[in-house]
Amino acid sequence: MDKxxxxxxxxxxxxxxxxxxxxxxxxxxxxxxxxxxxxxxxNIPDLADITTIKKLLVSLGVQxxxxxxxxxNASNITNCEASYDLVKTMRASILVLGPLVARMGxxxxxxxxxxxxxxxxxNLHLKALxxxxxxxxxRDGYIEAETSKLKGAKIYFDIATVTGTExxxxxxxxxxxxxxxxxxxxxxxxxxxxxxxNHMGAKIYGAGTTMxxxxxxxxxxxxxxxxxxxxxxxxxxxIAAGLTGGDVKxxxxxxxxxxxxINKLNEAGMDITILNGxxxxxxxxxxxxxxxxxxxxxxxxxxxxxxxxVLMALGNGISVVRETVFENRFxxxxxxxxxxxxxxxxxxxxxxxxxxMLRGAPVMATDLRASASLILAGLVACGKTELSRVYHxxxxxxxxxxxxxxxxxxxxxxxx
Ligand code: UD1
Numbered sequence: 001m002d003k004x005x006x007x008x009x010x011x012x013x014x015x016x017x018x019x020x021x022x023x024x025x026x027x028x029x030x031x032x033x034x035x036x037x038x039x040x041x042x043n044i045p046d047l048a049d050i051t052t053i054k055k056l057l058v059s060l061g062v063q064x065x066x067x068x069x070x071x072x073n074a075s076n077i078t079n080c081e082a083s084y085d086l087v088k089t090m091r092a093s094i095l096v097l098g099p100l101v102a103r104m105g106x107x108x109x110x111x112x113x114x115x116x117x118x119x120x121x122x123n124l125h126l127k128a129l130x131x132x133x134x135x136x137x138x139r140d141g142y143i144e145a146e147t148s149k150l151k152g153a154k155i156y157f158d159i160a161t162v163t164g165t166e167x168x169x170x171x172x173x174x175x176x177x178x179x180x181x182x183x184x185x186x187x188x189x190x191x192x193x194x195x196x197x198n199h200m201g202a203k204i205y206g207a208g209t210t211m212x213x214x215x216x217x218x219x220x221x222x223x224x225x226x227x228x229x230x231x232x233x234x235x236x237x238x239i240a241a242g243l244t245g246g247d248v249k250x251x252x253x254x255x256x257x258x259x260x261x262i263n264k265l266n267e268a269g270m271d272i273t274i275l276n277g278x279x280x281x282x283x284x285x286x287x288x289x290x291x292x293x294x295x296x297x298x299x300x301x302x303x304x305x306x307x308x309x310v311l312m313a314l315g316n317g318i319s320v321v322r323e324t325v326f327e328n329r330f331x332x333x334x335x336x337x338x339x340x341x342x343x344x345x346x347x348x349x350x351x352x353x354x355x356x357m358l359r360g361a362p363v364m365a366t367d368l369r370a371s372a373s374l375i376l377a378g379l380v381a382c383g384k385t386e387l388s389r390v391y392h393x394x395x396x397x398x399x400x401x402x403x404x405x406x407x408x409x410x411x412x413x414x415x416x
Contacts, residue, residue, distance in 0.1 A: 004387040004401055006378030007410040008360055012246035014407045018234045018253040019045040019398040020227035024189040026092045027166040028196050028227060029053050032072040033099035034173060035200055037222040044068045044227060048395045052090045056082055077104055084110040084141065094122055095163055097145065098171035101134055106146045111138065128155045128168040132175055152177030152216055160185045160296045166193050172214035173202040181212040187297040188257045192228045199223045231257040232303045233397060236372050239307045242270040242283035243314070243380050248407060251278040260300040264290055268311060289315030289354050293322040306332045306373035313341035314380065315354035322349045332370035335363040339377050360385040365392040372397060379409055
């Protein structure tokens with residue numbers, strides 16, 4: 001298995017371009033299932049999760065050509081089953097459920113099962129589909145959904161779920177009548193999906209707020225569209241720049257999506273300048289310890305919690321990092337402690353006492369964002385850090401070692 005080797009201590013300098021968003025690409029690729037004819041999608045990142053959703057669509061009978069742009073034609077859906085093998089490698093495979101039920105009147109999708117960062121159930125997706133008139137059974141580890149025609153309904157999400165909002169928004173586009181989603185997720189990826197669906201001819205109003213209204217239409221048509229920049233990738237490079245005391249321009253990103261992080265990095269002593277189509281982050285002063293609480297958008301993203309904890313590990317005091325979105329999302333803590341960080345976890349809080357330096361060590365990635373945090377720690381650690389199980393990072397960061405080395409980091413991938 002591949003490893004990533006890092007020799008820490010270099011200040012990052014230069015420019016880095018942000019790739020298309022993984023979490024926007026996945027639902028938008030799934031939304032092609034609602035149309036007949038060729039959809040053309042630009043700015044699709046080259047990631048393992050994208051390969052997985054392409055395989056999943058191909059297994060449903062969908063034609064796929066190219067990578068970026070990606071061309072998708074779902075005129076002939078020959079199979080409505082998402083197998084366990086595909087779903088188990090990527091929970092977001094659940095995103096085919098809503099479109100399949102809406103277009104085909106049925107779907108059989110493996111239950112995602114456990115996940116490294118918590119239970120992550122899909123009960124809210126299923127309840128919403130039931131509210132829209134689908135018959136839902138759980139059999140042999142699969143969700144079986146059936147309906148003659150989905151009906152518009154008023155749906156209240158107990159928790160603002162991102163993929164839940166996306167799944168039901170897609171399903172509602174072809175339902176009979178109007179659907180109201182209350183306590184909907186407000187993430188920019190939901191807005192990107194709604195924009196694409198509207199270009200397909202859907203009637204979605206209010207995406208980006210907690211109340212989304214969808215008026216069902218008879219059919220949708222294919223589109224040519226562009227995926228938004230990946231705000232989590234951008235945020236990871238922003239933290240890396242500040243952490244190493246570097247000076248980096250992060251280009252082709254949307255600063256408006258990063259307000260919570262910009263605010264925290266300013267508090268922590270970084271200098272941030274908004275540029276046209278990007279931003280510049282400069283560190284170098286002492287890192288001020290700040291408290292962090294993860295929240296749904298527009299709060300501080302849970303997907304940047306692990307990376308921010310590395311910055312706080314080198315802070316000038318004590319920082320409390322509270323994770324309120326997922327339980328069990330502190331698996332990076334033990335690995336960071338092996339690199340010299342001083343962190344105590346109490347329930348959903350990590351108390352991070354700043355230390356003067358981290359030391360390189362062999363570490364193991366446990367999930368996507370945890371592996372990003374270990375790479376960041378390696379960039380500032382004294383000596384060599386060897387990261388194994390890098391397939392986690394390949395799920396969500398395009399060419400991370402190439403992008404970081406272009407900024408001056410001493411990082412390489414060793415094929416194994
Ligand atoms: C999405 C993102 C992921 C991000 C997360 C939170 C994608 C592909 N993934 O994941 O990167 O970390 O949002 O910003 O976009 N929940 C339930 N029942 C449900 C659904 C969710 O209890 O039916 C709970 C979850 O366990 C979690 C919370 O709701 O505690 C939020 O999860 P959710 O927003 O659904 O995360 P994902 O959409 O899986």
